[in-house]
Each structure stands twice: as structure tokens, then as C-alpha cells.
Amino acid sequence: MSPRLVPARDDSVRRTDHPLTVTVDGEPVPGIAGQTLAGVLLAAGRTAWRTAGSGAPRGVFCGIGVCFDCLVTVNGERDVRACTRRAHDGDAVTTQSRRSGDPGDARAGERP
Amino acid sequence: MRRRSVVVVGAGPAGLAAADTALAAGADVTLVDSAERPGGQYHRMLPDAYGARAPEAVQHGYRSFERRVRRVLDHPRCSWWAGAEVWALERRDPGGAAPAAPAPSCPPPKVHVLAPAPGGGPRRRHVLEPDALVLATGAHDRVLPFPGWDLPGVCTAGAAQALAKGERVVVGDRVVVAGTGPFLLPVAVSLLEAGSTVVEVVEAGARARVARGWLGRPWELGAQAGKAGELLALTGVLARHRVPYRFGRAVVAARGDGRVEEVVTAAVRADWSVVPGTERAAAVDVVCVGHGFTPRLELPVAAGCALRPGPRGTSEVYVDVDDDQATSSPGVYACGEITGVAGAPAARTEGALAGWLAAGGAPRAGAVRALRRRRDQGRAFARRLAHAHPVGAAWPGWLRPDTVVCRCEETDYATVCAAAQDPTATEARAAKLATRAGLGPCQGRVCGPTIAELRHRHGTGQPPAGPTDPGSHHRPLAQPIRLGELARPPAPPAPDRPDLAHLPPEESGS
Incomplete structure (x- = not known):
């Protein structure tokens, strides 16, 4: 247990949660309406979901849409910044890799 | 007489203030921000869907901010474009790329915006042609590399803050907050508030230098005195939670198998050279790091604005503005962190001045004189902060x-x-x-x-x-745009505001 959502009953901002579910590589992951996809993934205990060219795992770094470390594919749309995209119920998230040969190798098309 | 139209890019403290005073001066205002709610990074708001009944619990100065948001967004002459990104500025001065001195009468660049389509679907392209453009794009954390900084679990101080304040997600259980600058304090306090254990806050600067920078010569602080008081209050919160605030130490490595498990800090000298033998490891699951801020300059650079070097000993560059917050590019104003990093109160003052003058407000009104004085104090505060928290050369x-x-x-x-x-x-x-x-x-x-x-x-x-070379800030596309979005013809500037439409409506079926 590491990253997590502050439980609604303890939250000083007195919020009301509306649950939603996204899938990540086919696996259901619960979240609440209003969270970003990065927030959903982190709160589900996932700290990494992209693979860099060397095979190194990556997750959230800047959290505000600047670093592009947290890119995912959402409902077939590639290179979406998970930290700035709100989660919608039923979103199909697939993870991305820049390691050559991996499924979803983003650089396959860049090479001559 | 036709009303002046002002486009404000960025709805943080500076941009919101600019929109507010531009409306007060009688202009039509289009306020554009990539986030769904105004506030920027400083006033990061909770999503509407959270239905928060006490958002002020995690917001500094929430009431006055909320009043300003309502005044601006509900104004009949304000068009609020949420979730919209300015992806390019198209200069209209002859010569385009590098004219020495464009005519002062030349209009500001055309503003190319990608905005969400009402009711969903692909984003739509819009082109705005305002009489004046106010840039308030803010800054993001600068993070110096160190071994292991690419491990998951190492994030910017801003990321931890955005997740805690903006969606009530804490990045980890045991956290070290490190780097340099006063921003480390509110981040540590947000993490504590949300339930993390903050192991320590590690400031690379020396204690005496930081204290002198914040508190020395207090008579010069003026309108920024509140900021110094706020910092002291935050150190008080750390003390109550028994979180050590250490000076003269830096994170020199993060280690772990697939994610951070351990952080190594060491004592550093004034130039940030590591003192051998002082390394110490601590078990953590997150390291939040920030070594000051990098202004977001791609739009000012695209607009052709001249830059200026930061205070001596710093490597950042900022937008050069005159006494009116006007840049070297005709019709383009700049305010907030892109002109120098001095925090939210200073950004608000600069924004208020920029918006008023961009809208054609009287330059010598009494209130404007007061704004200029406070703006000058803000600039002095920026120099003070830079001097208190320099990045050591070693x-x-x-x-x-x-x-x-x-x-x-x-x-x-x-x-x-x-x-x-x-x-x-x-x-x-x-x-x-x-x-x-x-x-x-x-x-x-x-x-x-x-x-x-x-x-x-x-x-x-x-x-x-040269120090003011736009070099690394030159990005012809300020935001990624998909080929399909580029291929579609532009939609009218403001679908909900036909009076502002300068272009024929979008062709049917596109």
C-alpha cells in the first residue's frame, strides 16, 4: 500500500464519491468521478504503467502535463497524458512501451 | 465604438486577475486555460464531480479566489474556454521570423486554440484575432537530475501538490520532500494534511542565507509581507508534526528495484558540492523534488517577445516586460511567473496591471499607480527569492x-x-x-x-x-496537435458568442 485516495469519510473537503470503473490492459480498476486517469491508477496502487526505451518503468513525474512520462492509450487514442485526462466510466486504458519489439512500441513508426 | 477584445492565456492567479481588470476596463475577454477549472497550479480546484462541501479546507485564500472566479466567469463580456490549449501563435508583423522592431501599431499574433467540442467528440480548432493578448502561462517545477530520478516514486513537488490538492490522492506513505525554494513547504504540508508521513524536508540552501532572504530588511517586503508570514506559518506546521526541515542537504540518489525504496541525502556546501562522508539513506516510497521553477515560455517565444536573464547566478530566462507589463511584441502583455517567480500575490498584481492596460484602461488612474508600486515590490521579492535559493553551480x-x-x-x-x-x-x-x-x-x-x-x-x-537566447524554449507547436485536428477547418472563435465570431461558421459535416 503506497499511493492512495484520501478516504471520503476522513476527507476535510467533505466530498461525495461517485464510483466508476476503467479497464487497464483489460483488467477492471475502480476509481471515482473527477479523478484523472493517473489518479485512478495511483489510487489503485499502480506506480508505473509505461515502459521507456531501455525497458525502465515510468509513471507520474510532473503531474501537470509537462513531462509526458505518464502517456497511455485511451479508447484507442494514443499518447494521452494520464495526469491531465479525466477518467470516464468504461474508459479502456492500454499501457504503452517505447522498448523496441514490445507491443505498442511507439517508435516503430519513427524509424526509417 | 467597437469594444476592445482581449485574449488571456492561462487562468492562474495572474491570468484571472488580468481577465478581471480587462473586463472592468470594458473589454470583451476570452480566457483560455488547458484545465477544466480556473485557478492554475496555485489554486488547483477540486473537480466538480467530487461535490466537495468544504473545498476551503485545502485552499489558501479560497474565499477571495472564489469571488474573483465568479466575477470573471459569470461576466456577460467574458468567454471562458476550459480545457482548451493554445497550440500556436501566428505573428502578423511583416517579416514574421525575426523583425528587428515591428511597428507598434501591428496587431498581436493570431491565437490558434484547440478546444473541446460541446457535447464531446474530437477537439475543435479555433483562430482568435484579439486586439491585445495577455500571456499568463506560469511555470513548472525544475528538477535537477540525480541517479535514480527516473524511478517510479520520484516525482516533482508540483505533482504531489496537484494530486493532493486537486484530487485528494496522496503519492505515498513515507515521503522525503527535497530541493530548494519556499514551495517545498506547502507541498510538505499538503502531504501531511492528506495523511502521508513526511520523513523530512531537505533544503539545499544554507539556513542563514534562506533566513536572510525571507526575513531580512522586512521594510522592503511591502505587499509581500504576507508571503513571508505564510512561510513562517508553514514551518510551524512542520514543527507541530515533528518534521525536520534540514538546510544544506540535497538528494543525491534514489534507489530501488522498479520503484523508489530508499533515498540518499548528503550535506552540500554553498555551491552544492557534496561533502564526502555525509551520505545518509532513508527508507521511503516517494521522493518529491523541486529545484525552483522553469517559466513556460513557448508562447512568449512564439509571439516574438524579447527575453531577459534571471537574477545573477541563475540560469533561467524570463519574458522582458516594461513598466506597463508590455512585451517587446506589439499588443502582447505578460504577467505572473513567466516574468519572474515571486508567488501568487505578485502574480495577481502583475495580472491586474496587464489586463487593465491591455484593455485600454487609463494608464495613470490612482488605482493603477498603486498597482505599479505593488508590482515593483513583487519584482523585488522575485529577486529576493532568487537570491535566497540559488541553484549551486557544483x-x-x-x-x-x-x-x-x-x-x-x-x-x-x-x-x-x-x-x-x-x-x-x-x-x-x-x-x-x-x-x-x-x-x-x-x-x-x-x-x-x-x-x-x-x-x-x-x-x-x-x-x-547569449543568456536571453530562446534556444531551449523554442517550440513551434506549443502543444501536441493530432493530424486529424489540424486537417479540420477552424470552427468559429466562440460558438456560444456569435458577436465575437470573426470567421465563417464551420462547414457542415466537419
């Missing part, structure tokens, strides 16, 4: 040859140094192509200032570009 001492410098392309320190000494790649562009550093998806936003600094340090070839 920081690369904690790098190893295989330390990743460019996170996107995983270019390491040894490769960057070798390229800097390569006589066939003396130009930054050639080195970029050879090393791929800065060519990845972030386009050098994260590593740009660092690569420029390392090349300057290790270079043997041509002298580096």
Missing part, C-alpha cells in the same frame, strides 16, 4: 556517467558531456540530433535548462548562445 557533482539526464530519450550524463566536447556538434541543434536529448515527447521541457547548463559547462567549441 550540483553535477552528484551525477554519475550513466545517470539519465533526458528522461524521454534516456540520454545519460556521459553522452551529454561527450557531445558538448565534440567539435563537429558545437551547435545545440546538432548535439540534440546526435544525442537525442530534448527530442522526446516533452520536447526538452524537463531537461532543456539542464542540458543547456551542462553544455555551457563542458563545451569546448563555440561560445554558448
